[in-house]
Structure formats: C-alpha cells, structure tokens
Amino acid sequence: MTIKTWLAAAAFSAAFIGAAHAQQTIKIGVSGPYTGGSAAMGVSMRDGVKLATQEINKAGGVLGKPIQLIERDDEAKNELGVQIAQELINKEQVVATVGFINTGVSLAAQRFYQEAEIPVMNNVSTGTLVTQQFKPPENKANYIFRNSANDTIQSAMVAEAVKKAGYTKVAIIADSTNYGQLGRADLEKALAERGLKPVATEKFNIGDTDMTAQALRAKDAGADVVLTYAIGPELAQTVNAVVKLGWKVPVMGSWTLSMASFIDAAGANGEGVMMPQTFIQLPSTPKRKSFIEAYQAAYKVDRIPSPVSAAQGYDSMYLLAAAINQAKSTDGRKVREALENLTTKVEGVVTTYDKPFSATDHEAITANIPVLGIVKGGRVIPANPADLEGDGALRVKPKV
Amino acid sequence: MQNFFQILVSGISVGMIYGVIAFGYQLTFATSKTLNFGQGEALTLGALVGLTCVNFLIGLHLGNLAAYLIALPFVFAFGLLQGAVVERLGVRQAMKTKSEAGWIMATIALGIIFKNMAENIWGKDPLKFPSPLSENPLTIAGVNVRPMEIAIVLGALAMMLAVETFNRRSIYGKAVVATSNDRDAAGLMGINTPLVITFSYALSSLAAALAGVLIAPITLTGANMGAALGLKAFAVAIIGGLSSGFGVVAGGLILGITESMTGFYFDTGYKDVPGLILLLLVLSLKPAGLFGKTAIKKV
Numbered sequence: 001m002t003i004k005t006w007l008a009a010a011a012f013s014a015a016f017i018g019a020a021h022a023q024q025t026i027k028i029g030v031s032g033p034y035t036g037g038s039a040a041m042g043v044s045m046r047d048g049v050k051l052a053t054q055e056i057n058k059a060g061g062v063l064g065k066p067i068q069l070i071e072r073d074d075e076a077k078n079e080l081g082v083q084i085a086q087e088l089i090n091k092e093q094v095v096a097t098v099g100f101i102n103t104g105v106s107l108a109a110q111r112f113y114q115e116a117e118i119p120v121m122n123n124v125s126t127g128t129l130v131t132q133q134f135k136p137p138e139n140k141a142n143y144i145f146r147n148s149a150n151d152t153i154q155s156a157m158v159a160e161a162v163k164k165a166g167y168t169k170v171a172i173i174a175d176s177t178n179y180g181q182l183g184r185a186d187l188e189k190a191l192a193e194r195g196l197k198p199v200a201t202e203k204f205n206i207g208d209t210d211m212t213a214q215a216l217r218a219k220d221a222g223a224d225v226v227l228t229y230a231i232g233p234e235l236a237q238t239v240n241a242v243v244k245l246g247w248k249v250p251v252m253g254s255w256t257l258s259m260a261s262f263i264d265a266a267g268a269n270g271e272g273v274m275m276p277q278t279f280i281q282l283p284s285t286p287k288r289k290s291f292i293e294a295y296q297a298a299y300k301v302d303r304i305p306s307p308v309s310a311a312q313g314y315d316s317m318y319l320l321a322a323a324i325n326q327a328k329s330t331d332g333r334k335v336r337e338a339l340e341n342l343t344t345k346v347e348g349v350v351t352t353y354d355k356p357f358s359a360t361d362h363e364a365i366t367a368n369i370p371v372l373g374i375v376k377g378g379r380v381i382p383a384n385p386a387d388l389e390g391d392g393a394l395r396v397k398p399k400v
Numbered sequence: 401m402q403n404f405f406q407i408l409v410s411g412i413s414v415g416m417i418y419g420v421i422a423f424g425y426q427l428t429f430a431t432s433k434t435l436n437f438g439q440g441e442a443l444t445l446g447a448l449v450g451l452t453c454v455n456f457l458i459g460l461h462l463g464n465l466a467a468y469l470i471a472l473p474f475v476f477a478f479g480l481l482q483g484a485v486v487e488r489l490g491v492r493q494a495m496k497t498k499s500e501a502g503w504i505m506a507t508i509a510l511g512i513i514f515k516n517m518a519e520n521i522w523g524k525d526p527l528k529f530p531s532p533l534s535e536n537p538l539t540i541a542g543v544n545v546r547p548m549e550i551a552i553v554l555g556a557l558a559m560m561l562a563v564e565t566f567n568r569r570s571i572y573g574k575a576v577v578a579t580s581n582d583r584d585a586a587g588l589m590g591i592n593t594p595l596v597i598t599f600s601y602a603l604s605s606l607a608a609a610l611a612g613v614l615i616a617p618i619t620l621t622g623a624n625m626g627a628a629l630g631l632k633a634f635a636v637a638i639i640g641g642l643s644s645g646f647g648v649v650a651g652g653l654i655l656g657i658t659e660s661m662t663g664f665y666f667d668t669g670y671k672d673v674p675g676l677i678l679l680l681l682v683l684s685l686k687p688a689g690l691f692g693k694t695a696i697k698k699v
Contacts (some may be wrong), residue, residue, distance in 0.1 A: 212410035213663030
C-alpha cells in the first residue's frame, strides 16, 4: 500500500471509530494554549475543566453518558485555533467547546462554531468583542458565551482604582496582540469616562526582552501610575525595566498580572502590583475550599499556576453540563437555548450562577463580581481583604 | 542627554546578544559556506542546560555567582557537543553530495527536534534563571544599568576575542583561517577540512549557548526563548556581512541601538521597522553586508 492509501484508510477508520464513540460519550472540545507564553493560563484552565469533568462523570455524567474531553493545543496562535475548531467540529463532532485563552484565537476560531450552531463557552478570553462578534439582531442567534470578566469590566475597575487613588498622569504599556491593543482601547475609554487622558501609550512585541525604551518614555512623560495590558513574561520585563530605571511608580493592569510566569520572573520587582481577579486562591467559601483542595491533590501543586483560569475552566464545564442536562439533548440549538434560560442554579467557584445568560446577554460575569488583587510574597491576595469577607465572599450577578 | 545614554546602554546590551548569536552564524559560514538555522535552539538548549546545572549547584549550597561560574564550562562543553552533532547529522551529508538546500532543511529540522526535546525535558513553561549578580541596578554617571547587562557585554566581547586570538595565534586556528580562505587548497595542504568544519559548528553552538546563559538571567528561560532571537541575529548577520567577525558584532550593535532609539525617540510600536528597512537596504545596495567582502562566485 502506498502511504496515501494507508493514510486514507487510517483517517477513514479513525472517523468510523469516532462516529461509533459519539453515541456512548458526550464529546466536549477543550481548546487552549498548553505551550508558550500563555501556557500557565491554558494548562490551569484545562486542569480545571478536567477536574469538573471527573466530578460530573463520577456523579453519573450528563444524560446518563460520561463526558469525553477532546483537548487540543492552539499554542495561542490564531491560525492553529481555526484549524482546531474545524477538526473538533467536523471530525470529532463535539457537542460544545470550552476554552480559548487568547482573545485573538477566540475571534478567529469561534466563527466556525457559530456557523455550525455549536455553543462555545469562552472561559478565559477577555476581549470585549468576543461575545459581541455574532450578537443578534445581525445574527439569528449567538452561540458564543463567556464566564470570564471581560475587558470592559476589568478596564473600568482599573480606571476606577486609578481615580480613587488620585493619580492624574497615566501611562499605558500594552503588547501588540489583539489582547493588548483591544484592552488598551477599553482602558483609554474607561479613563476618558473619568476625565483622564493617558500621558503616554507604549507598545511592545511578544518575545521582546528589553522594555527600557517604553518605561523611559512613560517616565519622561511624568506618569504617576503605569497601567499594563499584556501577558506574563513580557509584563515581568516591563516591571523589571521600571525598577531598573530607579522609578518608583505603582503598576496596575489587567488580570494577567496574576500569572505565575509574571510573579516568578518579576520577583521582588512585582510586589504590590494590582489587578482585577474573579478568583483568588483563598478558601473564602466552602466551594472554593473544596475546589482548591481538589486541585492541589489532583495536580500536586501548592500554588495554582493561574487560579483565575482554573476556577473559570471548572465553572465553564458545570455550566455546560447543566445546560445539556436541561436541554435533554446534545443538539447545539437546544443547548444554546438551555444556556440562555438556565433553570437550575449552578454553584461554581467564582460565583453561584442563577440565570447567568439570556438571549441578549452572554456574559456570566458582571462588574460586581471581580475584586482587586495584589501581589504579596509571590502570591495574589485581595488588595482589600474586606472584599472577600462576610457578605462580600460570594458575589452574584444582579437580577435584571 | 541622560535619557540618550540610558537608551544607548540598553541598545548595546541587546545588540551584543544579537552579535554573539550572529557571530555563530559567521563562524560556520566562513569555513563551510553553510549556516545552522537551528542557532536559536542552540541558544535555548544552552540556557536550559545552564539552568539545570545552576539549580543543581545551588542545591549544593553554593552561592548564585559560584554556581553560575562553575556551570559555564558544562554549558560550553554541551554547546560544543551539540554543534558537532548538528554538523555530523545535518550538514556533512549535504556537503558531500553538494546539495544546495539539503543543509538548510536539515538544520531547520534538527532545530525543531531540539526544541521539542527541550519542551519534553524542561516543560513548556518559561522558567526563572537565578541571577548570578545582584538584580538591583547600578547608577553610573546618571545611567541605570543592571549588573547583568554589563556582564552580557563583557562576556560577549571576551568570547569573541578568545576565538579571534585562537584563529590568529594558534596553529589550529590557522587551519580554520586557511579553510575559510580556500577549502580545496587547504585540503590539498593536508588540513583535515571536514574536522575543521565540525569544529566551527561546535564553536558556533558554543557561542549560541553562551548567549543563552548570558541573557537567561534578565529574561526567562524556556523552549521558545531562542526562536525570535535566532531570527533577529540572522538579520544582523546579513546587515554586518557573513564574512566578517567584526562585521556581525557591529551589525548587532547597529540593530540593537536603532531598535531602542526608534522605540524611545519615535514610537515603541515601530521599534522593529528601521532594522528591517536597513536589512532591505543592505541587501539591495551591498549584498555582502556592510562590512563584508564581495566575493565573486565562479561557476
């Protein structure tokens, strides 16, 4: 046999086995970067999803069948995300997909799910555009959902913190990806609403190792606070450059400042940096306590590499499972309808989801849910401990 | 003015790294007219091997600096070995069959294999490299410099001087120079040119490994750290000229300094543009590079 016929035979039999399998398990795609600079988020997300799946399967699965995860590494690359989306839809025939860490990958890949009418639960991507890309009335129905705090929420929180602290000269340093640049735009808008205009807006590329020029420009412009929109390794280079210049300035930014790769690489230079967090690794509710303990036991770590991603990954699976159970079907349209009108309360790690979505609102997380975190002693803790005490511990989406 | 010097210093330290990697390209090109396109991965492996050695030695209660210095010879030895392997597996066969592109594909393929190996051994997350020197900046004449940035410049210069001295003073070095000048004639004079070429590959990977351990303490160490640097250094080698050891260092400095200067005085979003324009200009006006000798290829 030539290689070609052999490959065709292999592909055919794989498709055949896949089809046979689909009847016995509920296939859910998990797409995220498990390698590269975003890996800490991707791996934590995947591990959170796996943890939830194990628990659900142990309790009998959904519709009486176990959930089978199809994990794919998109390496944070848009084109790879697109390829994976097509594979998961056409070859694996997944019921739904959870994941997407990078806004760029979300925007590029979810188009295929929308067209195939398969729901997507974005559990980490934060770009404001993500859930708006296919919103009605331009589209008949929107198959894109999210259970992470979007950039509008995050930038508003950061801008509010800036205003509260009385800073007036703001410098923004962001990376050149979709994430960094869309986030920068959101941040500028949120600042403008509070009467603030950045004195410097700087940019760098993924993989850059020296941010002296950016930091020096910000310093030269007389900034009294530096805001960031980027991911771990480059964020570390940014604060390292700020400290190198002997510049004592507070640094705040999007939630990625909680990434282990930032905290480890920045070391002492990263202390005191603040960012919005939907979840902080603290047992402030019984559910959080059991989640943290289960995660630590399953993956043999003390500090979760990216606690926010792990918690949101975990919750995304429970939301989806609840919707499939309610729909009593794996049909994409019915699952979407069930998500938009979820009748069961889902007790998650981040919050308790009580009707988290509607036909027009596909964001499970609202502005009241995240709290400000601060880096102290190599960990993220609440900037104001009172935020997560008593009534504040469990923050739920307000009823409309 | 102070800002100018601050930017100049950071441009020099970035440029020196480019220069060292590009120096590696130049070493193999001189003797064999081939390049190791896996140079970025050689840098990655050097840094990761260094990281393992340093962590092991720190585990033996050595100080960071002592651990770093003791680890260096191991990193160098590993670099030499890795380069020799690349030459034996990837380049020798292609040169024997006078294949025009075989070595390109082979070195790229080996680079990918090395990267995947690194991912499997050291994992996929970027790792922190313990800094051998203090991470607190020094202030020299109003300019803030991290001690490691000074070490980068000194380490790079020392390595290149050592190689140049070796080439000029020792009998083995003369064999390298002779092979560079005319491989066939050198072969007829009794020089074992295949061995010289293997040696030049070994040295080239050593240069990359050194660049890796020099830059690791100020960035993060990981399987992907070399890719972007290897590519930048390639541009540097073209700008400076592949036939001149001095040229690639100058090319590195030119690229590093233009990047930083553009970032500061123009716009940080356009940092990489002037370097690439320079690359295009050099390619169209002086294809042998700014400091390269134009060679006539007889067919």
